[in-house]
Amino acid sequence: MSQQLDGKRVAILATHGFEESELAVPKAKLDAQGITVDVVSPEAKGIRAWAESDWGETYEVDRSLDEANSTDYHALVLPGGLFNPDALRQDERALSFVRHFFEAGKPVGAICHAPWILINAEVVEGRTLTSYPSVRKDLENAGARWIDERVVVDNGLVTSRTPKDLDAFCHKMVEEIHEGRHAGQAS
Template structure:
């Protein structure tokens, strides 16, 4: 456990259809560093994972978006999957929650298809990012510089392409959380 991470709080914003490993692995790695992690969803019923090719486990939700406040957290993590970000990018309350982290200069991590949420939140213009390859053109159209790399860090924004990148993604996310607020992180 890292003393630097102790006492930190991270919100993971997700809904049904998140890629299971993209929530479970970062959550476990963050908690292993002494970071408190809350799963935030549009409501408090459990959210169901997509486990590569079929529906997976149902995960407990700690807080609904109605009850969550971005000021209670040091960072935000967005898992991918296909269904999860497509649903959340159409939810104005979720987009506002995401924007608050950028406005406050807090670290944000997004993997796989999760940058769709960031595109709709209007926070990717001028950022260097990566994602699942099928999201690359969407990011470019929104003004981001897309690169095909395992992990990319841009002023507190950590992005990765797929579950194979989770080790690098989690390492950089913890590093950014420990660094704290980033003056270049903005909405």
């Protein structure tokens, strides 16, 4: 399958305070499949990770959100953590970037608290998702159906609960990127 993924491009949208493993692991797994991965951020320079209980490494930003164009990418990944999705869900540029992936029917992955971004982008109504348990009521209040599974796929939208689910999350993201556009993904 990896030869079929050569030439594919994925954006990982993040800012300061993303859960480190939720960016590092998907990036490494997608890179290993021959997929070009760009870290996209409202910040033009490096962004600092949150590593479980303290600040982690600083990661290079490949493209600022102002420079990035969703049409350049085949899929989008949204890492969680607490600080990262809380900041991005308040950034209209980030929400617009996310909406474009849904409008184009491209695969989107969100893990942990990242569905907060999807709620504010208004793309969860009528969908089935999972997330970190504390996000459950927020998703339900936004019209989504929440289930407690390692990974949930709803027409190109891949969601997972915690870093413990990263293997299943990455596997499903690769499958969805391979599959490509989803006509029913448009919101």
